[in-house]
Amino acid sequence: MIYDNIKNLNKYNEIPANVKDFLTGLSAETPVGHYEIDENIYVNIDIYNTKDIDNCKLEAHKKYIDIQMLLDGSEGLDYISVDGLDISEQYDDSRDVMFFETPDEPINSVQLTPFNFALIYPHEAHMPQINYNNKTHSVKKVVVKIKV
Numbered sequence: 001m002i003y004d005n006i007k008n009l010n011k012y013n014e015i016p017a018n019v020k021d022f023l024t025g026l027s028a029e030t031p032v033g034h035y036e037i038d039e040n041i042y043v044n045i046d047i048y049n050t051k052d053i054d055n056c057k058l059e060a061h062k063k064y065i066d067i068q069m070l071l072d073g074s075e076g077l078d079y080i081s082v083d084g085l086d087i088s089e090q091y092d093d094s095r096d097v098m099f100f101e102t103p104d105e106p107i108n109s110v111q112l113t114p115f116n117f118a119l120i121y122p123h124e125a126h127m128p129q130i131n132y133n134n135k136t137h138s139v140k141k142v143v144v145k146i147k148v
Contacts, residue, residue: 003117
């Protein structure tokens with residue numbers, strides 16, 4: 001996983017130029033919705049409340065790389081390699097998602113804040129939407145899906 005600030009997007013050649021342009025053009029006022037960037041890339045912008053970690057799921061994808069970034073609010077994001085994880089819900093091809101049991105071993109964590117992004121590869125399980133500092137936050141989140 002890559003975690004960085006949007007001002008450093010140009011350091012990452014694996015992020016397509018049209019995605020960089022889209023992300024740098026966003027603001028907290030950007031409308032919620034679904035945006036098609038091209039035939040292999042789309043974006044969802046949503047508003048929701050973060051949740052207690054016990055109500056969050058560890059997930060991974062096979063078809064898409066995620067870029068997750070907040071426009072407003074704060075949330076925790078945990079991540080770990082999918083290697084050796086126990087599957088709790090088998091892969092759903094139509095939704096491109098599978099879920100895992102939370103492992104006993106420590107999981108890496110980052111705090112998503114506005115305009116810091118996490119680039120998450122298919123071999124990385126991630127648990128988004130976690131309350132930060134044990135507090136529920138209203139967040140406005142951008143999720144970019146880039147087909148691999």
